[in-house]
Amino acid sequence: MATIFWFRRDLRVQDHPALNQAIVSAKQSDSRVFAVVSARDYQDQAELSPGRRESLLQSWRELNASLGDALTVLAEPIAGIKSIAQREGVTEVHVSAAYDTRSVSFMKEARSELESDGLKLVVGAGNYAVAPGKVRKPDGTPYRVYTPFYKGWSELAWNPPVALEPGARWVRASEHLGFDSSEYGSEFAGVTTQSPSIRAGEAYALRTLQRFIDRGALAGYQDDRNRADLSGTSHLSHALAHGEIHPRTILARLGDSAGEVTFAKEIAWREFYADVLWHNPNSLTEYLEPRFAKMRYDDGTELGETRLRAWKEGRTGYPMVDAGMRQLLAEGWMHNRVRMIVASFLVKDLHLEWQRGADWFETWLTDFDPASNAHGWQWTAGCGTDASPYYRVFNPILQGLKFDPNGDYVRKYLPELRHISGTAVHEPWLSIGFDSAGYPLPIVDHVTERNESLARLEELKSL
Numbered sequence: 236m237a238t239i240f241w242f243r244r245d246l247r248v249q250d251h252p253a254l255n256q257a258i259v260s261a262k263q264s265d266s267r268v269f270a271v272v273s274a275r276d277y278q279d280q281a282e283l284s285p286g287r288r289e290s291l292l293q294s295w296r297e298l299n300a301s302l303g304d305a306l307t308v309l310a311e312p313i314a315g316i317k318s319i320a321q322r323e324g325v326t327e328v329h330v331s332a333a334y335d336t337r338s339v340s341f342m343k344e345a346r347s348e349l350e351s352d353g354l355k356l357v358v359g360a361g362n363y364a365v366a367p368g369k370v371r372k373p374d375g376t377p378y379r380v381y382t383p384f385y386k387g388w389s390e391l392a393w394n395p396p397v398a399l400e401p402g403a404r405w406v407r408a409s410e411h412l413g414f415d416s417s418e419y420g421s422e423f424a425g426v427t428t429q430s431p432s433i434r435a436g437e438a439y440a441l442r443t444l445q446r447f448i449d450r451g452a453l454a455g456y457q458d459d460r461n462r463a464d465l466s467g468t469s470h471l472s473h474a475l476a477h478g479e480i481h482p483r484t485i486l487a488r489l490g491d492s493a494g495e496v497t498f499a500k501e502i503a504w505r506e507f508y509a510d511v512l513w514h515n516p517n518s519l520t521e522y523l524e525p526r527f528a529k530m531r532y533d534d535g536t537e538l539g540e541t542r543l544r545a546w547k548e549g550r551t552g553y554p555m556v557d558a559g560m561r562q563l564l565a566e567g568w569m570h571n572r573v574r575m576i577v578a579s580f581l582v583k584d585l586h587l588e589w590q591r592g593a594d595w596f597e598t599w600l601t602d603f604d605p606a607s608n609a610h611g612w613q614w615t616a617g618c619g620t621d622a623s624p625y626y627r628v629f630n631p632i633l634q635g636l637k638f639d640p641n642g643d644y645v646r647k648y649l650p651e652l653r654h655i656s657g658t659a660v661h662e663p664w665l666s667i668g669f670d671s672a673g674y675p676l677p678i679v680d681h682v683t684e685r686n687e688s689l690a691r692l693e694e695l696k697s698l
Contacts (some may be wrong), residue, residue, distance in 0.1 A: 236322045237267035237406065239316055241330040242306075243338070244274050245362050245478035246298045247437040247576040248399050253359025255400040257329035260357070261281035268403045269319050270302050273312035276341075282598055286567035289433045290601035294477045296414050297436025305405035308412045313348050319408045320354055328354055331478075332361035334509055335605035336516040363506050364392040367513035377514040379620045384510065385503045387571070396484045402607075433567075433601070440474030444485060447471070448618045458493035460501075463558075463570045463644040469498070472602035473568070475505065482506070505607055510604040511620045518619075519609050520590060527618035527625075530695045533586040542585045546577070546679050547595055549649075552677035554661055555635030556580045565648070572638050578615040579629035582658075583688040584679055587615040625692050628685045635661040649674065 238261035240254055245280075248254060261268045272295055277283065301307035309315030316328055328349055333342050341591065346356045360366070370387040371377060378384035410551050428431050447469045459467025474480045482502050489495040497646035512518060522528045533539030549560035569577070576598075581592045589612040596612075597603050613619025617627070639645055642660035646653045651674040663669050664676055 236263065236264045237269060237325050238264075239269045239271060239325050239328045240284065241312065241316065241328055241510045242270060242272045242298065243331065243333065243478075244476070245295045245482070247440075247479050248274075248298075249437065250484045251331075251399070252397060252458075253329060253331040253383055253395040255397065256357065256359045257327075258400040258403040260327055260329065261404075262402050266402055266404045267323075267406045269307060269323070269325070269406055269408050270298075270305060271307045271309050271312070271316060271319070271408070272298075273309040273667070275309075275554070275674075282402060284567065284599045286433065287599060287601050287603065290435055290473065290567060291477070292414055294479060297335040297479075298439065299414065300475045301437060305407040306677075307408040307410060308414060309410055310412055312645045313345055315408075315410045316349065317352050317354070318351075318410055320352070323408075326353070326355060327357055329357045329359060332358050332366065334361060334363070334366070334513045336512060338520040339516065362481060363464040363505055363509060364388075364486055364502065366392070367506070367510040369508060377510065378507075381504065381507050381621045384507050385500060388503050388506060392483075392486060392499075394483055396481065396487050398650040403475040429531050435473065435477065435479065436534050437474075437479045440471065440595075441484075443470055443474065444480065444488065448488060452543065453489075453492065453494035453498060457497045460497075461638055463555075463573050464639045464641065468571065474606075476602040476604045505604070507621075508606040508610040511610055519605060520593075522618045523610075523613055523620055524618045524622075526695060527616070529698055530585075531691050532588050534588050534591065539585070539587055542678055543581075543587055543591060545675075546581055546585060550675050551566045551580065551679075552664075552675045553580065553631040553681075554642075554645040554649055554652060554663060555631050558639075558645045561648040563596075563599050569600070572634075573644075574611065575615050576629050576631055576634045576638075578612055580631055582616045583625075583628045584631075586683060586684070586688065586691070589613060589618070613687075615672040626649060626689055628688055630681060630685075632661050632681070 238257050240257040245251060245253065257268060275365050277291065295306065295308065319325060321329070333339055349356050365388050369391060370384055378387070452467060456467065469575050471480065471485065475482065486499060486502060489499055510554055515523060546560065549557035549564070555573065556577050559569050559577045563569045578589070578592055581587050582589055593608055593612045596608055600608070610619050612623045617623055617625030635645065636658055640658065642658055645660050652663050654672070655663055655666050659666055663672060663674060
């Protein structure tokens with residue numbers, strides 16, 4: 236009998252234990268494997284931007300090529316799997332373990348529905364070097380601080396990658412919708428062309444890793460990773476979010492130099508946030524530190540909503556903030572340091588709740604990861620685990636001068652300011668002729684709003 240493998244956020248064939256498990260099972264019968272994906276796996280998230288939709292479709296196209304043009308795209312995953320199983324006599328459905336809040340809930344529902352039809356759901360290893368829940372304190376409780384978590388994680392994270400199990404016969408099912416269909420639901424309607432700006436897939440992820448190593452970026456990684464104007468990061472976040480590469484594959488390429496250790500620690504941060512979310516599933520959308528829900532925010536006010544729109548559009552008048560927001564809209568990605576800057580500005584200069592920004596990132600980021608997004612925002616907002624103290628308020632001008640010292644990043648994404656050279660671009664309102672630049676004045680005064688933010692913190696302490 237054939238086997239079904241349900242790809243979700245693990246869109247690769249190499250270093251894929253759960254897929255290997257499915258192939259081994261299939262070889263015990265007729266070796267046929269129906270590999271399936273479904274856009275409905277993503278419909279429980281925010282409305283997806285065109286770039287994010289296309290990035291997923293492109294990843295599917297590359298996976299399809301790896302499977303010899305045999306990937307089946309289903310309209311509804313559970314209904315589609317049942318249909319294939321009934322026709323082909325399938326008794327087992329294999330899938331990778333899921334750990335984020337929504338996926339855990341959805342997979343519980345899927346298990347119940349599949350088992351009611353006599354199908355066995357076999358859950359294999361997931362997409363972490365160390366699965367969430369595995370690293371614990373000596374007393375068995377989870378960590379809420381990164382540094383001791385990293386120590387425990389580093390003792391478990393270095394298992395070698397595994398090769399693809401040979402012998403599978405990939406088969407496409409008649410339920411296949413195609414890779415440019417508008418039948419995927421509202422999130423995927425109208426995605427009918429392949430964007431040349433979106434590159435994705437396992438092969439591209441492996442090439443990206445190799446280029447990162449070959450260009451010597453790891454030598455300066457400790458410092459350059461924070462520079463928005465330099466290509467100092469790995470650009471593997473999209474591949475990790477889509478499961479186009481396993482973190483174990485990345486770790487296997489690293490040595491013990493300072494830059495390589497720092498890079499491994501960044502992988503560990505991603506897994507730390509996954510662990511925190513696993514133990515605190517409500518923290519996907521709720522405050523990990525509940526007292527911050529009582530803080531006075533400006534959400535729902537006319538002024539607050541007007542400022543939120545300016546933030547989303549990259550029209551706040553603070554160049555480093557606006558460059559980041561424009562990069563997000565143009566590329567579906569934003570430099571990690573800049574993510575911190577725009578997040579601090581939203582929460583502490585505009586006095587809006589972190590969830591508003593997290594939702595916007597979820598819509599646009601092609602590297603969206605539930606745990607990293609929610610807890611990255613909560614870290615900056617001062618309400619998460621191991622968080623930056625709330626009273627640490629990023630000055631967007633000083634942050635720009637430090638992490639974009641020549642203004643090159645700002646000028647790249649803000650064409651209105653390209654006539655302003657050097658560091659002056661971070662305070663364009665001081666430049667002669669600024670009024671003709673078509674760029675807004677700052678919508679708030681940072682010093683005033685910083686003091687207001689700290690005053691609201693004092694209010695919270697008295698509650």
